Amino acid sequence: MSDSTINRLALKKDALFPLQRLHAYAQGLPVDRLPCVPIVGNTAARVLGVTVSSLRNNGKSLADAQVASYRRFGYDNIRVFTDLYTIAEGMGARIRVPEDETAFLAEPAIESVSRISGLRPVDPWRDGVLPEHLEAIKRVVQEVGNEVPVTAALTGPFTNASFLIGAVNLSRLVLKDPASVHSLCKLSLESALAYAEAIFDAGGMPSLTDAMSSSSVISPKQFEEFSYPYLKTLVDYIHSKSRPATLHICGKTSPIWDKMADTRADCISIDNDANLLDAKKKIGHRVRLMGNVHPSAIMLQGTPQDIRREVFKCVIAAHDNPKGFVVASGCSLPTETPFENIDAMLDAVRETGYPVNAGLLEEIVNNSL
Amino acid sequence: MSDNKEQTFFTALSDAVLNMDEGTVEEIAHRVIKEKIDAYRAIENGLVDGMNRAGQLFEDEEYFIPEILLCSDAMYAGLNILNPYINREQQRTRKKVVIGVVEGDTHDIGKNLVKTLLDAAGFEVIDLGRDVQPRQIVDAAIAEHADVIALSTLMTTTMDGMAAVVQILQESGQRDAFKVIVGGGPISQTFADRIGADGYAPSAPAAVKLLHKLFKDSIYV
Numbered sequence A: 001m002s003d004s005t006i007n008r009l010a011l012k013k014d015a016l017f018p019l020q021r022l023h024a025y026a027q028g029l030p031v032d033r034l035p036c037v038p039i040v041g042n043t044a045a046r047v048l049g050v051t052v053s054s055l056r057n058n059g060k061s062l063a064d065a066q067v068a069s070y071r072r073f074g075y076d077n078i079r080v081f082t083d084l085y086t087i088a089e090g091m092g093a094r095i096r097v098p099e100d101e102t103a104f105l106a107e108p109a110i111e112s113v114s115r116i117s118g119l120r121p122v123d124p125w126r127d128g129v130l131p132e133h134l135e136a137i138k139r140v141v142q143e144v145g146n147e148v149p150v151t152a153a154l155t156g157p158f159t160n161a162s163f164l165i166g167a168v169n170l171s172r173l174v175l176k177d178p179a180s181v182h183s184l185c186k187l188s189l190e191s192a193l194a195y196a197e198a199i200f201d202a203g204g205m206p207s208l209t210d211a212m213s214s215s216s217v218i219s220p221k222q223f224e225e226f227s228y229p230y231l232k233t234l235v236d237y238i239h240s241k242s243r244p245a246t247l248h249i250c251g252k253t254s255p256i257w258d259k260m261a262d263t264r265a266d267c268i269s270i271d272n273d274a275n276l277l278d279a280k281k282k283i284g285h286r287v288r289l290m291g292n293v294h295p296s297a298i299m300l301q302g303t304p305q306d307i308r309r310e311v312f313k314c315v316i317a318a319h320d321n322p323k324g325f326v327v328a329s330g331c332s333l334p335t336e337t338p339f340e341n342i343d344a345m346l347d348a349v350r351e352t353g354y355p356v357n358a359g360l361l362e363e364i365v366n367n368s369l
Numbered sequence B: 001m002s003d004n005k006e007q008t009f010f011t012a013l014s015d016a017v018l019n020m021d022e023g024t025v026e027e028i029a030h031r032v033i034k035e036k037i038d039a040y041r042a043i044e045n046g047l048v049d050g051m052n053r054a055g056q057l058f059e060d061e062e063y064f065i066p067e068i069l070l071c072s073d074a075m076y077a078g079l080n081i082l083n084p085y086i087n088r089e090q091q092r093t094r095k096k097v098v099i100g101v102v103e104g105d106t107h108d109i110g111k112n113l114v115k116t117l118l119d120a121a122g123f124e125v126i127d128l129g130r131d132v133q134p135r136q137i138v139d140a141a142i143a144e145h146a147d148v149i150a151l152s153t154l155m156t157t158t159m160d161g162m163a164a165v166v167q168i169l170q171e172s173g174q175r176d177a178f179k180v181i182v183g184g185g186p187i188s189q190t191f192a193d194r195i196g197a198d199g200y201a202p203s204a205p206a207a208v209k210l211l212h213k214l215f216k217d218s219i220y221v
C-alpha cells in the first residue's frame, strides 16, 4: 500500500531553534517536535564539497563544514568530530589519513607495557590536530552557538587506552596485567580531562564516546573495573561545569545500562545492537535516551521510506521515556550517507510532531509493511 | 597406555585451555610427550576441545574478547610443544586459509578470533592483517597455494572490497581455485550469495563448521 496519500501526517516546519526546543522539552513545556540528531561526522565534508582529510587539521574548514551541515539539515546538536584518534595521536599513536576517508589507527603509541612510563597526557592547545579542533569549536560557537548546542567528541579512556597499546594487547592485559590497564586508562583520563577543559574554554561541551567499553568486547565486570570509574570522573567533571553529559557506547550495551546510568550521565546514546524499549524500561526513569536508527543498514543503504518507518518505530518505543528521548542514529553516520536520508530522518520527526500520537504512528508502520 | 589415562590428559589439557592457564597447558603437554601419548590426538581432544568450549562460552556471552584471547594463548602454548611431535603427513596436507580484513577497515578483533579457531580446527592459517587491498589478498592466496580465502569486515563502507576479491579471481580465471568465505557485522548470507562467495558464517565457531561443510568434513587434501 502506498503511504504517501493516506498515511502522511502534516509536515510542519521547525518553529524553534534547537536550544529553545531542547530547553522547553527538558522543562516539559510544549515543543514543535522531538529533538533529532543524525550523528553527522565526516558527511559534513560532503555538504561543504571538500575531501574528508581537508577537515581534520584545519579548524576553519572543519567549522565551515559542520555549520554548513547543521544549516542544511537543521538537526539539534553539532558535534565537532573527524575520528576517534585525535587524543591518542597527541600521545604518540600513528594515524593514517586517507585522502577522502575517515582516518584510522596505523600503529599504537607503544608496543609493550614497559613503555608506559614514557607516555604523557596531551596538551590540547599544542598536540596533534587538537588545536585545530578547538579552533573549529570556537568558530562554530561564534557562528551558531546562540541557537544550537555545540559539542565535541571526547574518546573514553578505555577506548583511548586501546589506541595507545593496541586493542588486542589491551584486551589481554585486562586479565593478565590489570595494573597496566589502569595506568593506561589514567593517562588517557588525564588527557581527556585536559581536552574537556579546553573544549569548555573554547565554548563547547564534550560528548563522550567509548566503543571498546561495549559488551561486544569486554564483560560487564571488566567494564565496571576498567571503564566505569574513568567515565564517572569525566561525567563529574562535566557536571562541575553545570553542563549535561552524553555518553555513547557502540554495539551491545544492555548488560551495562545500569552502570552507564550510575555514571550520572544525563543522556545515554545506544547503538542498533541495543533495544530502545528495553532501555526505557530499565533506565528510562534515570536518563534521557538517544538512538537508534541503524547507521549503515538503514541510514546509508535504506530508502527515505525505510528511514521514516524506522524513525517511527523508535518514536513509538521511546517517546514516553520518563527522562526524555532524542531521535538519533545508533552511531556516527557513514560519510557517504545520502543527504535525502538525513532529510528523511528529520522530516519523519517533524511529521511526528509533538505530543506524539503513538497509536497513529503504529498504524502507519503497520500499513507500510 | 589405557584409554582412560589418555583421556585424563586430554581432559586436563582441555580444561586448562578453557581456564586460560598457559602454565598448566605447557606442563601437561610436556607430560603427554614423556608418556608417549599421541600428540595429534592430544591436540584434537585436548587443546582444540578446550578452545571449542571457550568458543561456546563466547557465543553464550559468558566469555568476552579478553578471555577468548587468553584461551587461545594457552592453546598456542600447547601447540608449540606438541606440533613437532605430530605425524608429518598430517601437517603437510592441512588445508590452507588466507585470511584478512578488507581495505579501509581496521577492526581486527573478530578476524583474530576466526583465525584462532580455524587454526585450532586444524587449518593452516596465513594472516594478512587488516586494511588489505583486494589485489594483495588474491596475490597472497596464489603465492601461498591457499585453498580458502577468508575475508572479514565490520563496516558497510568497506564491504565492496569483498566483491572486488571475487571479481579479480573471476577475471583472472582463478575463481575455482579457492573457496571464498566472508563474515563480519554487516555481512549476511544474502550478501555472500550476491557477490558470489562460497559461504558466510556469523561467528568464529560457525566459520569452522562452514569450512567443514564446504570440504565435506575432510580438511585434509
Ligand code: B12
Binding pocket: A041, A082, A083, A084, A102, A103, A104, A105, A159, A167, A168, A211, A212, A214, A216, A217, A250, A251, A252, A271, A272, A273, A295, A296, A330, A331, A332, A334, B104, B105, B106, B107, B108, B109, B110, B111, B113, B114, B150, B151, B152, B153, B154, B155, B156, B157, B181, B182, B183, B184, B185, B186, B200, B201, B202, B203, B204, B205, B206, B207
Ligand atoms: C570495538 C569496535 C571498534 C574498535 C576496534 C578495535 C579493533 N582493533 O578491532 C575501534 C574503537 C578501534 C573502532 C573503530 C571504528 N569503528 Co568500530 N566498532 C567496534 C564495536 C563496538 C565492536 C566490534 C568488535 O570487535 N566486536 C567483537 C568481535 C568478536 O565481533 P565481530 O568482529 O563481529 O566478529 C565475529 C563475527 O562477525 C565473525 N566474523 C568476523 N570476521 C569474519 C570473517 C569470516 C570469513 C567469517 C566466516 C566470520 C567472521 O566471527 C567473529 C567472532 O565470532 C562495533 C559495534 C558492533 N556492533 O559490532 C563498532 C563498529 C563495527 N564500528 C564502527 C565504526 C563506524 C568505526 C569507526 C569508523 C569509527 C570512527 N568514526 O572513527 C572506526 C573505524 C576506523 C577504520 N577505518 O577501521 C561501526 C561500523 C558501521 C558501518 N559503517 O558499517 C560499528 C558497527 C558501530 C556502529 N554501529 O556504527 N571500532
